Amino acid sequence: MTRPWKGPRALGQRSAKSLAAFASGLVPRRDEALFALVTGGLAAGGIALWRGNDQVSDLLWLLVTAVACVPAAWWVVDGLLHRRFGSDVIALLALGGTLAVGEYLAGAVIAVMLTGGRLLERRAGRRARHDLSALLSLAPRLAHRETPQGLDTIDADRVRPGDTLVVRSGEVVPVDGRVRGGPAIVDESTLTGEPLPVEHPADDDVRSGAVNCAGPFSMRATADAASSTYSGMVRLASEAAAESAPFVRLADRYAALFLPVTLTVAGLAWVLAADPVRAVAVLVVATPCPLILAAPIAFVSGLSRCARRGVVVKGGGALERLARARVLLFDKTGTVTAGRPSLVGIDTVGEVPPHELLRLAASLDQVSPHVLASAIVRGARERGEESSVPVAATERAGSGIRGTVDGHRVSVGKADWVGPGDSGWVGRVRNRAAARGAITVFVGVDDHLAGVLLLQDPLRADAARTFRLLRRAGITRTVMVTGDRAAVAEPIGDLVGADTVHAGLSPAGKVDVVRAETGRASTVMVGDGVNDAPALAAAGVGVALGARGATASSEAADVVITVDRLERLAETLAIARRTRTIALQSVLAGMGLSLAAMAVAASGGLTPALGALLQEGIDVAAILGALRALGPGRDRWPRLYGDEADLVRELDQEHRALWPRIERLPALADAVCAPGRAPAERERRHAAVEELTGFLTDLAAHERKDERLLYPAVARALGGADPTGAMSRGHAEIANLARRITLYTTELTATGTDAAAPGGDTVPADITRDLRRAVDELHAVLRLHFAQEEENYFVLADTPDSRPSRRPGAPRPGSPDPRPP
Template sequence: MSTLLAAVRRYPLVAATVLLGLVGVVLESAGLPEAVGWLFSGFGLAVAAYEAVGMVRQLRRGTFGIDFLAITAIIATVLVGEYVATMIIVLMLTGGAALEDFAVNRAKRELNALLQRAPQIAHRHNADFTEVDDVPATEVRVGDHLLVRPAEIVPVDGALVTDSAAFDESSLTGESLPVERVTGDAILSGSINGQAAATIRATATAANSQYQQIIALVEEAAASKAPVVRLADRYAVPFTVVSLLIAGLAWLFSGDPARFAEVLVVATPCPLLISAPVAFMGGMSRAARNGIIVKGGGVLETLSRARTVVFDKTGTLTHGTPTIARVLPEAGFGEDELLALAGSAEQYSSHVLAASVIAAARARGLELTSTDTAHEVPANGVVARLGSTEVTVGKLSFIRDRAPDAVATPLDGGELAIYLAVDGRFAGSIVASDRLRGNARQTMADFRALGIVETVMLTGDARPTAEHIAAMVGIEQVQADCLPADKVNAVRGLARRPVIMVGDGVNDAPVLAVADVGIAMGARGATAASESADVVILIDDLSRTARAVAIGQDTIRIALQSIWLGIVMSIGLMLLAAFGFIPATVGALLQEFVDLATILNALRAIGGRRDAAAQAQIAAREPVTAGILLR
């Protein structure tokens, strides 16, 4: 009963139409057909006047709506005495809003799910960890220790304090299995704790946490109107002219004014106003389900027409986290010994490779030595005294100052070497590489299959490295040694448009903003790149960029199919009505089926089956591509 009352309050005109229809049935049964005629006709004219006010407001905003035909059809059926058809048209108009609301909400289900799951409460430990207080998530400050109970949503980004815990990150990363975390690991807000309580230390406030950033992106995405929807509005003018022409000719040649009303009854295609928005909301919902936030339907339309895709290299085509590829000791040293010495010294370095060396040493179970005697020479290396041994780690020129016998290590494209000297003697080198994403080459093939005719790499790296990676993945054009301004100018100069730019770093924010569509690889957090981009990939998966284009193409195709389906079906019914084959009452009922057919077609943009098929294809080819390294 409460659901029914809520529906009545939400859609009063629908409720009034149904109620008066029932009253009309009672009056007809009581032998009062004239009263039914007056009741239905008066109500129909009142609704037409109400809709006319809305139509005038639309005209003032420069939009001509298809509702003009519905209003004309109501007046025409009243004038010719087809008052039952009048009520059916009124029901179609008023019920259209309810039908649209249902369809759009169905399409927005995945978007709304993100918003509804926003963490509201946090359980904060007091200073001596003896009590836990419930506080709003917005009051959590960096450094607070929070208790996350079993099956609860993590309220803010944090670092795990408990020894270990498992978290469901499926809504954030798409990973279907729980992820094991240990002390010190980053925990994302919005993930769900497993079966045991865990303690985390807040590393961000709620406003700056991953989940709130995602919500902000979703809200921005849901608030826009797509260009193709405005295109659907513009179809209203020629369609109205065609409809009035057919209706006028039918009246002229038949001599029957009822024929004019019969044609206009089936010439009220709400699909022009409903199906396109439903398709676009479905497309954005499908994208969100795939870990892709699209900031508006207009972005989907541009994605569908894209002809060029541009990539940054580090962190986009590669993982952006260098790993140790080879350990090359000189005579007198072993691999483990060399790696342990390097890891011990690198503990006192701020170089980007230091963490990779330390991680590689610990992965081999090597013990690292601490010291109080170490100093770093910026942009060169680090010198550390480990017991009675002096270890120097750094670039070749720095090592040669201490070990003149040091020699350069042959490197492949995309590799970088750090060199070691021990007590003034060259000890060897350690080669690191930034791993190429396993699906990078397949992603390029996917883009070509989607009609992308030009692929470009823009990177600040040296040309040999850039060309090596481009050759590995199948990118046609390379511009290396680029500063952020160089990337902006390069994208502006591309002729085949629209242009997609894919990047991940703060330095990519300007070029993402200037591209026709900027796609940010934002799985590691909402950075300036995410804020500047039109599309944000929430999962650390390059193939999602091509999937975003595929979703855009599917959405546009389905939206236009739905528009034309409504137009073709309505014109077919108008022609039948023009020759007298469809009475006004029957025509009004048939028009409802046209509306339903086009909306159901538009809902195909949600694309569950297509996503399942795409996922199956990815799973089938992953074992082949996942092991590719940048060597």
Template structure:
């Protein structure tokens, strides 16, 4: 841009001093040099298999020089430079979230050494290091809070503006900002494996990827180029003047075809990131904008996934405290979400867990462990019945869950828990329906009565219960209305998240299996953001298409006017820049929430 302005100033100086011939030659030579540079760039793009519209700009510059419209040639060169500057500005604004993330990336940390602390590069931190994080500092790596309490700002991670309180033993995410008091943390992950580094990597990857619609915009260049040459040729033939051909091509160099769609998708990606929704690559936004079926796991997705123990119902002759202790000891070796609730209930009652041997977990069904010489089986009634006699199912009250326990080949009792529906679940499903999602389905490994109750509370009509991970994958693949979005969490959801057209991992932390398999990672444990992700995808696609067609429509109108002789070359070059500006500004609308059912406050 600076070189272009200097060249234009030199030409203006020559013309102003009365050296018109020298000014004409200087302007023509500079314009042709720019055309040569554009031609070389076009050749490199063709070598990579990408067709662009630089050929129109090159032809417009050369033709205006040949017909003596050197002022128009200079304006085209200036407008191309301004267009590049606008593109850079738009890209910088669209990548503002990534830039903000990178600026906040911790470079150093204060690590405990002996009786003091030393400043070390954050990249040198290892799991187990004790760190001092002072007031207002960014937490460098994921860690466990050692201080009694702490207050942290997680807005850059989750989009939640209110500070959160953490107690000793709680997880603290890297990238959160410490409050007023200094705290001690024990690192639980290295820098590259921490939450904040993964967020930066995801946003960078998404910003640099090319969505299908962006590639489609490139293909628009072929018919547009043919149309421009055809109109120019007809105008030349009818008028008998080659100047008319140059005037048509002057207005046929639309930057919107090159940058409107990429800018829109950059804006959508970073709009999602600002809301705590990490989209792994730009093509996912295009798929989110076309979602027709949404599938939900039950436990931890439609429900909170943090059931509480209501009571223990032992069989006659079994001590309830001993039953809970044995069950929790066995559940240490289970990855099921209910296991954590049972272990927590035992801890709350001060029960010491016994170690186990020979643990064998059957995904979504249960776990069998030898605990202190006793054969303990915990899980679904059908699973426990395979190893213990006398299993029977109690009458469940509304909202209750039952975990069955067998000890030494006999049914020992039931643990009663409750896992309520998320408050935001019904509104989220209504919002998805308003966004045009046709089918809403629940897939769960739980028993049918429990699944149907949760589905009824949420307003879901289609339920598939007692599904193994392989059953969930097959169910998602068989759904007729596509694309399909699967929303889930936990290790058991990883296969089905990978099988869906768009997998959404909710509340994922670090490099969990669900987060790795998903295309979208929602950092906050908030189901409503699944609907927001769809809304952002729809708005991004809509804005990208609008921007492309605004540029095409205005350019075609200008070309038609120029073909009839109503747009001189100089005026055409100036008006084309207005078209470029309109399309780019429209594409930047993807950064804003917009209106409609998916709008987030």
């Protein structure tokens, strides 16, 4: 089949694009070919000299020097055309000088250093373009428009304001609009980062890019696709990416000062000695190979070290800008929090115990696609509750779900959906939940309100420690920018120590805050969602948490953390600053040695050939100094590896299992101390005593394992005289409280008037008072102690995908450490 003729203009455009793509692909190959050519010529000339063919060796070195002069001249001209004054000027003068006085070996050595440095620099400084393909791939493409004949599926670009659209389950809202038949339950995490679905009643506005996570709903378009929210996000990311300045070579900053000094010394040597060879010798030893090589090698080494830690830095420019950063901006959801709701509490009203309330709710929510339902089911599974199969389950979008579980009529959802109850209690529960930054899911049993489940997006275990390390690494100001509500964001900001919290922001609002902060100091923006992409591109350095984050944020960012560890951010910042310091040290040391060699050459102590060899030695010293960036600094980060890391992960699982039991301690105290002589009441008290005793036994076993295995390993990693002493003191206080509680429960059991004893009907007031106080104290101490262990100790376990399972010679847990402190 013959292809249609597109005309000369179309063919020209296509040919130009193809040629440009082909040429861009040849650039790195050209640099590699040039380096290989001059290196091969230098080596061939050396072989010819060794075999006694002086004329052949001089000819080869002459050709190498002449070949290197062509790209060197172009680099100088190109730099001047782009208003960049680089160190290549000195190298070009040295090449020309060696040709003029016949010092071809010196010229060939300079050619190898110059082309090799350019190749290394291009690899170190090449930045990834801010590819917006992920944003574009997520853009709404289709819409279902209501017509007299029914639904008509059209391109989203054809929607006009006033059109009536239907958004089906799981589809993306194509344009901004207003809900007609509500409610609409949509996932706006793409736009705001908020992980929980949002309910929009009739006549409420809904934005393009949100995903319908409930039943179909009708809406009236208020904007076309080009004017809608999602298209605005793409434009913001494009504009912000265009504002990012390219990487300016570190060597160029010193060349402006180094060049006039070099020319002055060379000119004086020529005039005073009346010998042009001395001037060439000065130019040869002044060739800024340390400038050309040291900085790129240091930055390549820093990039390599980041990569070994699971962090991808897109070029030396990003690493250098990260080293200068002073202000950190960060999103909340998925960045400093886990990014998904988790069950954090259960309150009951009535006779249904908390664990049974959770079991019934989780059994019913097994058949619900709601994101909160999965969190409830997961919470029940973590607490060891076995779910039953629900019968006749029905769900209403925006209200909740109902069904029968083990003969009980169960409903989960809003308070007015689950059944009648105490409105005052409901109000108090909602107020307490708001104070904790949690949301409420009410549960009804047999047509009456039975309790509430509290869900929260928990803080990452390593968040608080990461921010402390960032402060130590040089960050002077931290700013939270989030689309979440202020009531939820501000407590999280307080926990991590944020200086300022900006809540309720749209993607455009985040960009405004980032630009305002960037105008005052160098900035870093950290995020994980599509809605963070414009802000990441607008910041001085964008950092994406790519382990669980959206592809768009990774594409728009300069740095991508590929492991699910926020702590890597502080580590990467420390690596960047150390890399920049090493690059500066190597450059300044190389320049100092070159200046000293220039003085010797000007006095006649060096010929151009010897100067070139001396310059090689200076280059080697600069390179070795730059390679220090491959290793850790003096303040190396404490880590637990191999078996020790496996132990931490095992103890972390035990923590996860103990947390729900810790939260039940107040309820257990109430059950143990409750009066009453009815058989059912006495049975509940017996069960509560047994549960409390079992918890204390398991807790004691866990604390012994901590003290015997974990704390010695942590002490070796942290160093110092007694780094775990305060936590061991916490263990002693926990053991003391556990002994007191055991004593009180024993007294209750032994007392004839104990309600748990046969025939008892009351509990002694002094024992109940002491027991409640001890349980409350244990509850508070355990919450703080577990949080401290998770934030300070558990985060030391290195991720298994970034280090070998066990270092050679590393001690096993509990064994003495053979390494010196």
